[in-house]
Amino acid sequence: MIDHRHARRIKLLQKLFARTFIPASNLQGNLNQSVNKPELELEPNTLDQIMAQLPEIDELIAGAAPERPIKDMNKLDLxxxxxxxxxxxxxxxxxxxxxxxxVELAKEFGSDSSPRLVNGVLGTIFEL
Known part of the structure; x- marks a missing residue:
């Protein structure tokens, strides 16, 4: 059985990834076609909150991975x-x-190198 928090993160990850390619106005309709509404228990403004903080979030990511510019980063890893x-x-x-x-999301959805990259960048951001 999948943890409900993990399932929520997967749905939000799908939205974030889709937001890279689909205009925001089309995003909700496209995702609701493939997801049952009871499964999608995200706060309605979570994606908007992330998008509003994106410049600051991307600055942290860019600072932790200077050898890999955001524009060149795998979109799923990002x-x-x-x-x-x-x-x-x-x-x-x-x-x-x-x-x-x-790291688990990166293993599940990313490339072979995704878990290592995600772990390294987050470890640098949070200085662990």
Whole structure:
């Protein structure tokens, strides 16, 4: 059985990733076609909150990975990083738990190198 927090992060990760390619006005309709509404228990403004903080979040990510500019980063890896950095600002979940979740999301959806990159960038951001 999947943890409900993990499932929520997956849905938000999908939205963040889709936001890279789909204009915001089309995003909600496209995602609702493939997701049952009861499964999508995200706060309606979570994506908007992330997007509002994106410049600050991206600055942290860029500072932690100077050899890999944001524009060249794998879009899924970037979505994972953005999600976890945003969630860390809410201070509801311990950082080590968030990093572990990020690595699991990267393993599940990213490339072979994604978990290592995500772990390294987040470790630098949070100085662990």
């Amino acid at each position: 979505a994972v990083l953005r999600l976890i950095v945003f969630e860390s600002r809410m201070k509801k979940t311990p950082i080590k738990v968030l990093i572990n979740e990020a």
